[in-house]
Amino acid sequence: MAKYVFGVDIGGTTVKIGLFTAEGTMVDKWEITTRTDEGGKYILGDIAASIEDKLAEKQIDKSEVKGIGMGVPGPVKADGTVLRCVNLGWGIFNAADELSKIIGLPVKVGNDANMAALGEMWQGGGKGFSNIVMVTLGTGVGGGIILGGKMLSGVNGAGGEIGHIQVNDDETEVCGCGRKGCLEQYTSATGIVRMANTLLNTTDRPSALRNVQYVSAKEVFDAAKQGDELAAEIVDRHGKCLGKALAQIACVVDPEVFVIGGGVSKAGTIITDTTEKYFKEYAFHACKNTKFTLATLGNDAGMYGGACAIMND
Template sequence: MANYVFGVDIGGTTVKIGLFTTQGEMVEKWEITTRTDEGGKYILSDIAASVEDKLAEKRIEKSDVAGVGMGVPGPVKADGTVIKCVNLGWGIFNVEEELSKLLALPVKAGNDANMAALGEMWQGGGKGHKDIVMVTLGTGVGGGIILDGKMLAGTNGAGGEIGHICVNDDETEVCGCGNKGCLEQYTSATGIVRMAKIILNTTDKPSKLRQIQYISAKEIFDAAKEGDELAATLVENHGKVLGKALAQIACVVDPEIFVIGGGVSRAGDILIDTTAKYFAQYAFHACRQTKFALATLGNDAGMYGGACSILNQ
């Protein structure tokens, strides 16, 4: 039985690679540059070379490696076919087959957010649960759905794209996806800042936020914790929009737990408590006891998820 497994998280700037034991312990992690030139044609060969180098350095035989699990920033079908990754320059091809040929090892690929969710289920905020929904609140809003310990990829690899649930039919500004009124436009880090600017520009309500030239999500949540009324209103609205959207998701997949990650999650309890409050208000009665937790693996979640994807096949 193999003792090691690799987890890979491909980003637009760097590729994070982790060597794990099959028991879930990270042995070592490192990064290589993501070479996106010439349509990203060097990315997989660079990953393969880096893995080969690590095996040689650690004197690990391939027979002792279960495989390589890989998170990709774009839609990935269940069979490993990537449906375009704009940030990498990739078109449509089977990334599992290509990397497996280069390494002569089993390869499993998935959307990076789904992989992060799998990692949090395995060794993070969702540990001990097999049905989880992870929400990442960063520059955008990502998501990953894990049911019975398996990633939900969907027919087109778009399972878990919860940031693009429409929550406002009257929105006039366009989301990055091309639609209007997406969850991402209100609950991402940029979304709550956008809402703050609207309130500051359309009301005379006093707030310490008016003294800050470049407002961040952190400053909004910090001001709310300190009792700033306008900031508290923004946090309440954020929790309401997010909690209501998650209540709709719960009606469909009925998870045991929602795990909240991304930069905005550093706000901590105020974020979790507000979201959970509105979730309970809008949720179907059978789902109201769904748990909420903060993600704990940070930027390593994708690597953990990649490793787990090999072991969970």
């Protein structure tokens, strides 16, 4: 019986790799550089070589390894076909088959946000649940949907792309996706800063944020915790926008719990409390008691998810 699995999380700058026991304990983790030159053609080979080196170092035979689970920053179909990853230079190809051929082990590939959600379900903030929606609030807004313990990839690998739900028909600024009024434009770190700067520039109301040269999402939440009324208004807007969007998602997915992660989530329960308040206001009655929790695995979530994906495959 296999004793080990590998979880891999490919980012635009580094690849994070974790070695896990079959029970979910991380034995080791390390990073290698993501070589995106020449269309990212070296990435999978570098990953395979690094894993081979670790197997030799730990004196682990491949027969003891169930396989490799890997998250990539882009849409991935259920069969492991990547539908372009701009950050990596990849086009359309089956990354699972390709890496499996190189290293001689089974490989499961999924979108990185879905993998992170799977990791949080397995060993993080969603542990104990098998139906979760993870919301990643960072520079952008990502999401991962786990139903019955399995990732929801969707036909085009776009399952869980909640950051691009349209929430404002009157928005004039363009989202990174090329459309206008996306959830990401209001609830990401950059969206919070945008709302703060707009409010600061259109009102004379006093605020500690006026003493900051470059406003950040962290400073907005910190100021709100200190009782700053203008900052509290921004936090309230953030919670209302996110809570309302999640209420719509609950009507379709009906999860047991929403797990909030990403850099913005470091602000803590001020986010879950505000979001949950508005969620209950907008949610369908059968979904009102959906739980909210913070992610706990941080940057390791994708590796944990990869390991879980291959364990469950």
